[in-house]
Amino acid sequence: MTASRGFLRRAALTVTAGAAALVLTACGGDADDRHDMGSTASESGSPQAGSSGGAEAGGHNKADVGFAEEMIQHHRQAVDMAELAAGRAASQQVKDLATKIKGAQDPEIETMSGWLTAWGEKVPEDMAGMGHDMASGMPGMMSAEDMAALEKASGAAFDEKFLTLMVEHHEGAVEMAETEKAEGRYGPAIDLAEDVITAQTAEIEQMEKMLDEG
Template sequence: MTFHRSLIRRSALVAVTVAAGLVLAACASSSSGHDMSSMDSSSTPSASASASAGAHNAQDVAFAQQMITHHRQAIEMADLAATRASSSEVKSLATTIKGAQDPEIKTMSGWLTSWGEAVPEDMAGMGHDMSSGMPGMMSAADMTKLDKASGTEFDTMFLQMMVQHHQGAVEMAKTEQSKGAYGPAKTLAASVITAQTAEIKQMNSLLSK
């Protein structure tokens, strides 16, 4: 009888031990699963942040900085047309150019700010030569000459200079398309190519009249 009770107790003890072991194993498994889930979820934002940080390259920065300065000079030229041009077509073209390029300057400035890069200072009208290193840019002497012209002389000079200016912008935009990494910048570059190529044709047509 005593032996039978002892056997029952041992069996119960073994059962309790086994049950306890199973509970601990389950807890360990649950804890491990939680940790892995936590690691997975924390790695996702990190990966996203890395992707975001690598969404642009040095070419995108150079394109934005240079095109802002390039656009500002085109707008400075367009502003002169309002009071110096004699052709209504030249005045209308100048208005179109300013209307397209001013918003693009704001867009590119926003990119540079978000990337922690410098937005070029606005040197328009200050007599500084901004032509260095950028295709199609007018020299300070060119801008002074245009500023002093009026009537049909201004019209011809404006169109000739703006054709050259646009050709430079198209060249810069093509470089961005081939070497840039930032999608919106490449899209803007495509827009510049399309719009300014059409305007070049229009200006050449006006010059041939």
């Protein structure tokens, strides 16, 4: 009887140990599975986090490239128009405004040219002397005929033509900047677009007032 009870006790201990081992294995498997699932989730989330971080860090898209390319040409024409004022305008207000426009847009041309170079894109050629007709499809761009007429004008006639054409030119720039705000991705380009909208909208109001008073 004693031997029989000893045998049964050993058998029971063996079964208990085996069950415990199975439980530990199952728990360990769950932990491993959870670890693997966590790693997979983290890895699958990494590219998304990287993409978001890239956007915040200044990733650009086609809209940004187009904005820089076109606004460079647009600004160049405004600078060409502004440079005519010194020797042709009658009004000191027009001369001062032209100086302000050139002073604001020359540095912006340099900034946008730097972006294109950094992105591996070509900076547009300066179309001075070509009448800017190659870029006449952009909003507000003057035709070769418009530029020729402005160059021939002087005095009060120049002032009126300059202000009239520059209002149209600025309105085109604001339209382009609004498009960049809606479609662009590169933070500094969007900031520049906002600056263009603010500054040139104010100048449009100023020029329209000058035309009314003239």
